[in-house]
Amino acid sequence: MPGTRFPSLRRLVLVVALLMVVSSLPFGPVHHSTARAQTSSPRTVFVxxxxxxxxDIAQECENFLGPRGFAAVxxxxxxxxxxxxGYPWWQRYQPVSYQLTSRSGTRAEFANMVARCKAVGVDIYVDAVINHMTGVGSGVGSAGSTYSPYNYPGIYQYQDFHHCGRNGxxxxxxYGDRYEVQNCELVNLADLDTGxxxxxxxxxxxxxxxxxxxVAGFRIDAAKHIAAGDIAAILSRVNGSPYIYQEVIGAAGxxxxxxxxxxxxxxxEFKYSNEIGRVFLNGKLAWLSQFGEAWGMLPSDKAIVFVxxxxxQRGHGGGGTxxxxxxxxxxDLANVFMLAWxxxxxxxxxxxxxxxxxxxxxxxxxxNTRSVYVNGQPNCFGEWKCEHRWxxxxxxxxxxxxxxxxxSVSDWWSNGNNQIAFGRGDKGFVVINREDTTLNRTFQTSMAPGVYCNVIVADFTNGTCSGQTVTVDSNRRITVSIPPFSALAIHVGAKLSTQPATVAVTFNVNATTYWGQxxxxxxxxxxxxxxxxxxxVPLSAATYPVWSGTVNLPANTTIEYKYIKRDGSNVVWECCNNRVITTPGSGSMTLNETWRP
Structure with a gap:
């Protein structure tokens, strides 16, 4: 055991000598949101x-979403x-009027949010409920407006709704009858005559x-329940060219x-969510090598995808796995895949x-909805989950x-089961280990040589990495160790501006072992x-009983270490105090040592 206690554990780079299969899989063009003139990189993800x-959204745009490069909210x-x-979530999807007064705030607060988000390069997409009004009944809305069956004073009356005349x-x-789906009522919601x-x-x-x-864009809620031609006619009356995406839950037959x-x-593309869930929960990640259009999904440049x-997530909207x-x-892992693929x-x-x-x-x-922000800080990871901040x-x-x-995908590799790796040419590389054993391997990448931040476990800020780094060698390879149910990701935007000085240290230790140890x-x-x-770091027994291995270690650094013997999960530590060396400022050093029983 090292000294008297274990220091904190950290993920690291290990040495393993394997090369991966290289392949290239073309996919559709990148999907850009609205214009991103003020950022050097295209913003390609929304939340x-x-x-x-x-x-709260205004603060989140300024404090997190803008700096992190999100395209929109x-x-x-x-x-x-x-x-x-009971104030369920779905009351938001029962319009009473088009006044901008909801449990999220007032019109003035909404306008202020849009302006503040736009100022930091984050667009606002509105979830637009245009298929229906409230459930057929009477009540008072969030702005104080009263309504009764098919009567929304100053807006709509009986003749403005579909009355399909079926089903009592x-x-x-x-759902196999197009007329019913687009003219009858969705769970008693007064269905607008969008024709x-x-x-x-x-x-x-x-x-x-x-x-x-x-507002820069709209999600058209329940679009499946509106004829596509009706949506086109409504959009023809809309000013400018807002970004449009439509909720359409497809189903076989x-x-x-x-x-x-x-x-x-x-x-x-709800099929994306269902399939990625099926694979990550019950399948094999190796199946994902052609994930997307080849699985019967929409063209990439038309698909909104989500985990x-x-x-x-509540079992509605098509449900599924x-x-x-x-x-x-x-x-985490499913989202890492989605954002990398x-x-x-x-x-x-x-x-x-x-x-x-x-x-x-x-x-x-x-x-009344409670604020995410408390005393100026987001109260995440409790009642608010804030997955976008994970x-x-x-x-x-x-x-x-x-x-x-x-x-496009390059350098695809899998172990045939639940360990995969792939690149995005010379721009990025990701490894995902969904198995319960550590993945130790050398991967061929297309990345330029250098030292990169593993952004799965560390943050890259001002040219420095807060944690684990990954070295791409002169042959564009990385040698890594990925713990169970973890991942690694490197990209050109997280390359260290100054490379730390290292020296090659060769460890030679004379140690007898039994078969399998x-x-x-x-x-x-x-x-x-x-x-x-x-x-x-594993050592090689090419000249048994001498075990050898070379590791690049920081220069001018005092390092403590020991040798261990492992047989699966069984570990034997050599005895006594930790060994100590101080690496030179450059060059290399060789250690010839004997196991201490």
């Missing part, structure tokens, strides 16, 4: 801050909404009002497909804790931005595993 208040529906007993209560019963010029004008006026405040909506804009969204924040590290325009989910499928956001007894997810936004110009060196620095036996 859904589900149920956040406008004042999808916000919850801003219009006046129904007030429902007009609800959709048969009416009057209704189209009112909906366009709502969208134009939002555009006048600086149904007559309405996501493809028929692509002429209006992009479309949510989970506010609907399907979905990875959510409740899956812990698997959720060149397909679609990715949306990161930012949730709150929920224990049932209708639970609303953290609120007081009167349904380091592996947050730092992969910069990875996607940095690799956007090389929208091997010898390693472990020490007090990351290059030697930070005293973690699982991350120790």
């Amino acid at each position: 859904h801050l589900f149920e956040w208040k406008w004042t 999808q916000v919850s529906p801003p219009q006046e909404h129904a007030i429902v007993a 209560n007009d609800d959709i019963q048969n 009416s010029s009057y209704v189209r004008d009112r909906l366009a006026a709502y969208l134009n009002d939002l555009i006048s405040l600086g 149904e007559p309405i497909t996501p493809w028929e909506y692509t002429n209006n804009g992009d479309v949510t 989970d969204n506010h609907d399907n 979905v990875v959510t924040y409740k899956n812990g590290v698997l959720y 060149p397909y679609g325009y990715p949306q990161v989910m930012s949730s709150y804790e929920f224990s049932n499928d209708f639970q609303g956001p953290p609120s007081d007894a009167n349904g 380091r592996p997810i947050a730092n992969m936004v910069a990875f996607r931005n940095a690799t956007a110009s090389t929208f 091997n010898v390693f060196v472990v020490g007090n620095i990351p290059q030697l595993g930070n005293w973690n036996p699982a991350q120790a």
Whole structure:
């Protein structure tokens, strides 16, 4: 054992001599959001801050999203909404009027948020509920407006709604019937007659009002329940060229497909979420080598992709096998893959804790949403989950931005099971280990030689890395050790500006072993595993009983180390005090030593 206690554990670079299979898989062009003139890298990821208040989103844009390179925020529906007993999340999706007064804040707060986010290069996308109004009934909305069945004073009356004349209560019963899906009521929600010029004008006026405040794009909620031609007619009345994406949940055997909506804009690709969930929860990552269009999904430049969204993380919106924040590290890994893989325009989910499928956001007894920010700081990782701030997810936004110009896969490798690696040409490289054993391997990459920050476990700031670094050698190879259920990612935007001086230290130790037992060196620095036996550097027995290995260690550094013998998870430490060396300022050094029993 080293000294009297273990220092803290850290991931590190290990030496393993294997080369990977090289392949190149072309994919569709990068999906850009709206113009990004003020940033040197294209911004290619947006986040859904589900149920956040406008004042909180403004702060988050300035404090985190802008500096981290997010393209945009999808916000919850801003219009006046129904007030429902228990204040469920879905009351936001029951419009009462198009006044901008909701449980996220006032019109003035909304406008202030849009302006502040835009000032730091972050667009606002509004979740636009234009298929329907409230559930058929009476009540008072969040701005004080009263309503009754098919009567929203000053806006709509009975004749402005579809009355499909089927199923008794007009609800959709048969999703195999296009007419029902687009003319009957979705779970009792008063279905707007989007074929009416009057209704189209009112909906366009709502969208134009939002555009006048600086809104850059719209998610068309429940687009599947609106004829694609009706959406086109509404959008023809909209000013400018806002970014459009439409919620269309495709299902086998149904007559309405996501493809028929692509002429209006992009479309949510729910199959991506279901398939990535199926693979990461129950499948093999090796299956993902052609993930995307080859799996029957939309063209990359038309697809909005996500690991989970506010609907399907609750079992709604098509349901399926979905990875959510409740899956812990698997959720990290699935998002790392999504943000590294060149397909679609990715949306990161930012949730709150929920224990049932209708639970609303953290609120007081009167349904007033609690702020994420407390005393100027985000109160994340408790009732607000803030997945977009989880380091592996947050730092992969910069990875996607940095690799956007090389929208294809290179250097694909898998072990045939749940360990994969792939590159994005000379712009980035990622390794994902979804197995319960450490992945020790040398990978061939296309990256330029140098030292890079592993952004999965460390932050890259002002040319320096807060933790583990990865060296790409002169042959463009990396030799790494990836712990179980972890990942590694490097990219050109996280290359150290000054490379630390190192010396090659050769360890030779005379040590007898039994069959299956091997010898390693472990020490007090990351290059030697930070005293973690699982991350120790393996030595070779080419001249048994002498075990040898060469490691690049920091120059002019005093280092403590020991030799260990390992047989699987069984570890034997040599005795006595830690060995100590001080490396020279340059060159190399060789140690010839004997195991201390």
